[in-house]
Amino acid sequence: MTPVHPEFVPDPTLSREEMERLQRDIADVAGFEDDFAFDPAAVRADPTDDGQTALGAATDDAEPPVVVGVDQAFVDAFSEDALAVSAIVATRGSEVIEEVHAVEPTEIPYVPGLLSFREGGAILSAFEKLTVDPDLAVFDGSGRIHFRQAGIATHVGVTLDVPAVGVAKNLLCGRPRESLDEYLPQGARVAIEADDSVTAPSGTVIGYAYQSRQYDNPETRHVNPLYVSPGHRVSAETTTDLVERLCAGYKLPEPTRLADNYADEVKAEVRD
DNA sequence: GCGACAG
């Protein structure tokens, strides 16, 4: 698939000010409310999940929506001329239906808040090779949890106009409504609100800390939560619901894990 | 000036 909004394609040669202005423009047209055609209750990733679990049954016997996981790996990551490997794995329920990838030289270093300008080009190149039409894209990184509400999930989601969510392992900005230092049981959700560093009214819920995996005993080891946020055409609440459905016993959603592994495979081949 | 920062 190709960009619906070519004017939003991330250009690494822009000045920092131009990048930030583009992000504000993207956030203006981004959809942070549900606006997609598939049934969220039909989304699943666990092969042992027949769709009749506590999460709620699908309304019909239709095939599960197509969910793509997107992840990057780098060859010579700390070098100026590092190569970005972008991998996309398309899934339907627990089935992998397509895998595509793209390898491109990185143009700029990693800068917090400008990640999409470093990795976005390779991601869009990989999407051009994708033949299936995704119902939802899951990105590694933030969406609305971003200074200008335009993290990589929002940037790419809006550019392709595809429903998208962001899944990050660390919090970029915003303020948890409750302390995340205490033990959170599996399934716990803590709202992440906009603070003064975010271009949204203070208190706006821009995402959630979601405890996708946790050990039963609070005294022993603990797992860090995921930070999920809307990318495009999905609300913060539904984003969390979808990520919950896509997790199958591991901390990360299944499409993300698959893309993670595939990116590593490609990287191993590329660095010969 | 201080603090804080996805991958």
Next chain:
DNA sequence: ATCTTGTCGC
């Protein structure tokens, strides 16, 4: 993101 064996706890 990346470099990496063993090791602790469920």
